[in-house]
Amino acid sequence: MRYDTVVIGGGPAGLAAAIKASENGGSVLLIEREARLGGILKQCIHDGFGVVRFGEKLSGPEYADRFIKELRRTNVQVSLFSFVTDTHKCDDGYSITYVCRDGMHTVQCSSIVLATGCRERTRNNIYIHGDRCAGIYTAGAAQNLVNIMGVMPGKNVVILGSGDIGLIMARRLTLEGAKVLGVYEAKSSPSGLTRNIHQCLRDFDIPLYLSKTVTRVFGTTRLEKVEISDVDEKMRPLAGSEQLVDCDCLVLAVGLIPENEIARDMLVPLDPKTKGAYVDQNCQTKTDGVYACGNALHVNDLVDYVSESGETAGIDCVKPAHKRKLIQINTEGKLLYVVPQLLDVNSDVSRVVMYFRASEELSAQRLTITADGQTIFTKVYNKLLPPEMERITVDFTQAASLRDLTVKLEDK
Ligand SMILES: Cc1cc2nc3c(=O)[nH]c(=O)nc-3n(C[C@H](O)[C@H](O)[C@H](O)COP(=O)(O)OP(=O)(O)OC[C@H]3O[C@@H](n4cnc5c(N)ncnc54)[C@H](O)[C@@H]3O)c2cc1C
Missing domain, CATH: 3.50.50.60 (FAD/NAD(P)-binding domain)
Structure with a gap:
């Protein structure tokens, strides 16, 4: 065929x-x-x-x-x-x-x-030590159990990760009768959208703990407790800060x-x-x-x-296939990434959709796209958050030369 x-x-x-x-x-x-x-x-x-x-x-x-x-x-x-x-x-x-x-x-x-x-990243990806017991799920596996199979993954749940998937699972498990003991986040600010913090946690009185992570799990056959530690600004656990939380389910929403x-x-x-x-x-x-x-x-x-x-x-x-001429799109400043990373100048360049994320929470930023030193696009952002992807449409036909393409994010 x-x-x-x-x-x-x-x-x-x-x-x-x-x-x-x-x-x-x-x-x-x-x-x-x-x-x-x-x-x-x-x-x-x-x-x-x-x-x-x-x-x-x-x-x-x-x-x-x-x-x-x-x-x-x-x-x-x-x-x-x-x-x-x-x-x-x-x-x-x-x-x-x-x-x-x-x-x-x-x-x-x-x-x-x-x-x-x-x-989804798993327990092994983030090096959680301890027993190999049942009751530890990625958020997607827990979501599949609850929403597709009609099975509860646990009764007393700890959620690691405050991205949107972790927040949505905190609400979902609460609605289905579980006690969500807390959402723990290693970063000093939540990763999910602000509206999800309100609608999924605050509205249901679910606590959010920042700058904390799960460092060890305990359980002979089923999970019995997790060890929570404070972390420093580089997200390294701080010795002496450990505390134990009794639970039968750990949901990992860690990326x-x-x-x-x-x-x-x-x-x-x-x-x-x-x-x-x-x-x-x-x-x-x-x-x-x-x-x-x-x-x-x-x-x-x-x-x-x-x-x-x-x-x-x-x-x-x-x-029909054509011979492409690919030009690298360079990035400068606090950009996590830009997609696409390449421009085919032998193809239509008049309405190029580009997506980008900032590498950290930033306010008053200017995004500028230059071609051979000529500015062809600029936009000001009052606030940029890494969890929120930005989308722009750029007309590269304005450029006198399509060499040395750069996307730059800088203070306004
Ligand atoms: C657990 C989880 C929860 C999410 N919740 C939300 C949410 O609440 N809101 C939101 O906007 N986004 C959510 N997302 C993001 C969501 O993944 C995207 O919005 C969207 O579904 C991605 O679409 P996709 O087609 O790229 O990938 P997917 O939806 O993941 O589809 C990929 C498909 O490829 C198939 N596949 C993979 N490899 C092969 C292979 N080798 N052979 C054959 N088939 C293959 C898979 O079976 C799957 O059906 C969630 C993601 C995850 C992982």
Whole structure:
């Protein structure tokens, strides 16, 4: 079998990419390892999805459903329960092998869209010592148990991490009857959105403890208690500050990492700042014909932008291939990262959507984009917070020369 494009991952990014690729005339295969399309949205039953795109507050399944219905109106072929095991370059594109219920299949395609989402950091990633007992879950696993399986992960819960997923799980577990003893955060300020601090913690009297972390867990078969320690400004535990908290469940909401096993296997260059691939404005990686979008590209805070990057990849991946000329976009100042990191000057540069995050909480900042010393974009921000991703649209056609591109963040 041969397709114009194969999209790997049926979450919001993959759905958007497959729909756009098909609408633009491509033959598309969408491969998803789970039983249903929708990705992580299937288990996010709280509302707040789609405000930017639809001007409505949808739940995760409602948001996904809109795209699944749209997908059904296209000719996209969907293969569920299918796991990609091998991808490699062949004479006229790529060869993809996947395993599904009726065996192993190999298909050929001209382009690949990687929309594999992200993984959660686990206990091992953050070096929590102690017993190997039951009752320790990542937030996504706990969310899956409660929202999909209808099973409570514990009764007395400690949550580590004050990002949005940790805050939403604190509220969710409380609503289902658990006692959330506290949300503990190693940083000196909460990581989640301010509205989530109010709506998920304050409204439910759930305490938030800052500059503290879990350093050890205790339990013979089931978790019995955790050791909490204060941390210094570099987030190192302070000896002598340990206190024990009795609990039967520890929920870890300590960050997401773009899932890039396939990209790594294909030797697609990855950006150490985003942990996703380096891409140009069309979401094409440094490897011709391989695209990345959604959380596989960088961890997004709004699903609306996940869909947007999927659409960008989907539109471009079925266009006839052209010789790209990639220019590096440099960063200066307190920027955590900028996506895209590359500009293909042989492609449309008139409406380039760029996403960035500040590396720390900042006030009164000016973002400036220069091309060969000429300022082509500037915007002032009263406040920038690392958890809140910013989006801008830049017209690079104003530049006299598209050399030495720099994005700079500085005090106003
Ligand atoms: C636990 C958790 C909770 C979240 N809660 C929220 C929230 O409340 N609000 C919010 O805006 N965002 C939330 N997010 C962020 C959310 O992930 C994104 O908004 C969005 O779902 C990302 O879309 P995606 O398509 O990039 O990835 P995903 O939704 O993760 O979809 C990726 C898909 O790829 C499939 N896949 C991966 N590898 C393979 C393979 N090798 N072969 C076949 N299929 C594969 C997966 O099964 C999955 O279906 C949460 C994320 C996590 C991890």
